[in-house]
Amino acid sequence: MARRGRNDRTPVPDLRPVGGGRAELLRDADRDGGWVLIVGGVPQSYVDLADPTYLDFEYMRLLGDIVDCLGLPGEPFDAVHVGGAGCTLPRYLAATRPGSRQVVLEPDGELVALVRERLPLRGVRGVKIRITDGRTGLAAIPDASDDLVVLDAFADATVPAELVTEAFTREAARVLRPAGVYLMNIADGTRLAFARRVTATVREVFPHVLMLADPGVLRGRRFGNIVLAASRAPLPADALTRRAAGGIARARLVDGADLVAFGGGAAPIRAAADVVPPEPPERVFGAF
Template sequence: MITPRRFRLRPDGPVAELRPDELDPATVELVVDGHPQSHVDPVDPTALRHDYVRRLAGVIDAMPPPGAAPLTVLHLGAGALTLARYLQATRPGSHQHVIELEPALVPFVLEALPLPPGTELRVHPGDAAEHVRQLGTELRGRVDLVIADLYRGTTTPAHVRSADFYASVAELLAPGGLLAVNIADDDGLPALRAQLAVLRPLFPGLAVTGPTSTVADARAGNTIVVASRTALPATLLPALRTAGPHPGTVADADDLAPALTGRTP
């Protein structure tokens, strides 16, 4: 069992805590300013607790080439590096980058929860919008998957859900590369509707996955938007449906209700 740790990330900044999970004390929860951020099983990095994280892992598993082939992945938002650990376990040798606003967060996490041996991860502390532009010189056209999970508390800052931001992200993607965005939402899914409106002009291929109660019934919850600069691979949606979690809904964005996507019926 991990010894609980608490650390203020900046003199006037948020407080991060690592503590044993109440349901399974052998696992660890990262909490920032009272908001649960990540869950890690130190023994088995493929054991994922949260629904939206399992759906993001499903995107990783569905990425071509299938199997254990390494990928180049950019994580926007670090948390406890749950998916970076998952990638090393399932696709060893992957080249990973993470952009994290709080410079002290990753060292705080890694002191208590080191990454699996062999993990190749570069950390870029600072604002995601600024670093995405800077990484263009190094990674333009080379990133297989961008995972966006950018939150301050319970909200995503406006400048990292804008068209300009996602245009910079799109430039990093390799041919066939994917963007996966975690969206936490209220009843009626206003955040998903707004995000689809921003992404549609930049990414012709768009799909949504999440709990059926959220995607189909527009109740509060998390959805994952998967976006591509070209048509989505034909194998992607069936693979996401099979991967779950269940009950879940996976749909091409064009098949969602016009009221949700902002399209004219």
């Protein structure tokens, strides 16, 4: 789920039925290689086929900033992506960290076929897509095998509840190497009750956690994306604070005591039945 400001799109008449409803592609009139993938009326991915380092959605820029600040510049990563859509971040990693080995877990086979046809991955080295759900796919990954686990999965404009439980978070921790990082894209608004519970859940599993989001979202003024990063090792909070302050995407970084206060005693999510992920208001996607 993503929000974007411009609305200068040229529709592509090829509309496809996929597992999540109807998929369509909109061409970006401002960028020759730019495409927006929309599923069930919800924008899922922006892909620039000519320049995979161009990240258009605000939350994706924040994910890219975190990735850029990890390890050595250009160092290849092994990564698992829970949720695929247009594979924007896998393309970015392949371009900025050549030699990376990546697995994308995407349950919608029809969507995968559309992406392979219209947003081809043939020239993107090291990326494999497995048509499977996140829990099943992650369970098949060996212990301590990856540097990154990325959760960016939405169904009907909401994060699947089973992917934000303590059990799933511990599965992500199991797959990560000692200094590996778990990245999450969630969405919330108003009182941020869902984000507080997700944060409490992640903090139960990882000793180092930080949050990045638009200040208006963190104040509950609008519905939007919230990015979390978690690790057993310290995270590059200072570098990310500087990026957040001076980057194209306006963001505020929250960590340490401020993140504890943000949680405000919220209960971790023990089971999917314990939480109902929030649905965005319709106006969020009005630009599309």
